[in-house]
Amino acid sequence: MKGLGGKVAIVTGGAASIGAAIVRSFVEAGARVVIADIDEAASLALARELGPNALAIPTDISKDASIEACIATTIKAFGRLDCLINNACLYLDRGLASTREEWHRALDVNLIGHVIMLRESLAELRKSRGSVVNIASVGGKFGQAGRALYPAAKAATLQLTRNQAVELAEFGIRVNSISPGWTWSQPIERATKGNRAKADRVAAQIHPLGRVGNAKEIADAVLFLCSDAAGFITGTDLAVDGGYSAVAGDGGHPITARLSE
Ligand SMILES: NC(=O)c1ccc[n+]([C@@H]2O[C@H](COP(=O)([O-])OP(=O)(O)OC[C@H]3O[C@@H](n4cnc5c(N)ncnc54)[C@H](O)[C@@H]3O)[C@@H](O)[C@H]2O)c1
Structure with missing residues (x-):
């Protein structure tokens, strides 16, 4: 991807699943990357594997002091900041039964943590005329019974991306989101006990491309949005969802014929 070398x-959330794939792809593109994840052991293991261009800075994005330390350590280690990828998440969600405390915990990670990350990165992103990618989800676009916390945060992420893009355009900072469909990742691996074929079979019912996505496919989209190739793209959402958001409740198969049956 053009223009990422040296960035x-x-x-x-860079220690696992989609986040780890994004970290790997940045390193492969010649960038230096900070793994800002609450899971210290997994962060350190990934950084060790990837070498000097990957740095683990264990970070809890629900704590302001931890975010401030993350940005300060990044600048101390690498001297600049060009791309902020807000990817960490918590799948905590008990729908309408969720308590106020659960709402606060979920929004703190899935929404507010990302906003504070941007606020604290702003001075450096202004210097570099950098790029921000917020990871949203198909879950933030459609109604689904039994869920509330996660989709509310993701819908807000889609809206905030537009606000941030407009507000920061004057500094040359681009802000976009990506909405993945179901992606082969730790949560889906756990749910299927590692059965990729089963994940693909179930996903095929709602993803026209007939499978779950690969974390690398989300990472490729992130790198594109951060690259020179996306220099005139800001305030938009890129669906990387195998067609999930292109179909309506009819599953893409016209049911109008049933009207005259
Ligand atoms: N997996 C999917 O099918 C899917 C679909 C649509 C959207 N997404 C989005 O993609 C992103 C990555 O999802 P995933 O499935 O890879 O998640 P995951 O659960 O595999 O990984 C999330 C990472 O975030 C870290 N994290 C959790 N709380 C944190 C905190 N307070 N501070 C810092 N790090 C923290 C975890 O330690 C973990 O490494 C999320 O934003 C998610 O909403 C995923």
Whole structure:
């Protein structure tokens, strides 16, 4: 991907699944990357594997002091910041039964943590005329019974991306989101006990491309949005969802014929 060599990126939640794929892809593109994840052991293991261009800075994005330390350590280590990837998440969600405390915990990670990450990165992103990618979800676009916390945060992420893009355009900072469909990742691996074929079979019912996505496919989209190739793209959402958001409740198969049956 053009224009990423020598750049510095922070990936929140970069120790696992989609985040780890984003970290790997940045390193492969010649960038230096901070793994800003609450899971210290997994962050350190990934950084060790990837070498000097990956740095683990264990970070809890629900704590302001931890975020401030993450940005300060990044600048101390790498001297600049070009790309902020807000990817960390908490799948905590008990729908309408969720308590106020659960709402606060979920929004703190899935929404507010990302906003504070941006606020604290702003001075450096202004210097580099950098790029921000917020990871949203198909879950933030459609109604689904039994869920509330996660989709509310993701819908807000889609809206905040537009606000941030407009507000920061004057500094040359681009802000976009990506909405993945179901992606082969730790949560889906756990749910299927590692059965990729089963994940693909179930996903095929709602993803026209007939499978779950790969974390690398989300990472490729992130790198594109951070690259020179996306220099005139801001305030938009890129669906990387195998067609999930292109179909309506009819599953893409016209049911108008049933009207005259
Ligand atoms: N997996 C999917 O199918 C899917 C679909 C749509 C959107 N997404 C989005 O993609 C992103 C990555 O999802 P995933 O499935 O790879 O998640 P995951 O659960 O595999 O990884 C999330 C990472 O975030 C870290 N994290 C949790 N709380 C944190 C905190 N307070 N501070 C810092 N790090 C913290 C975890 O330690 C973990 O490494 C999320 O934003 C998610 O909403 C995922």
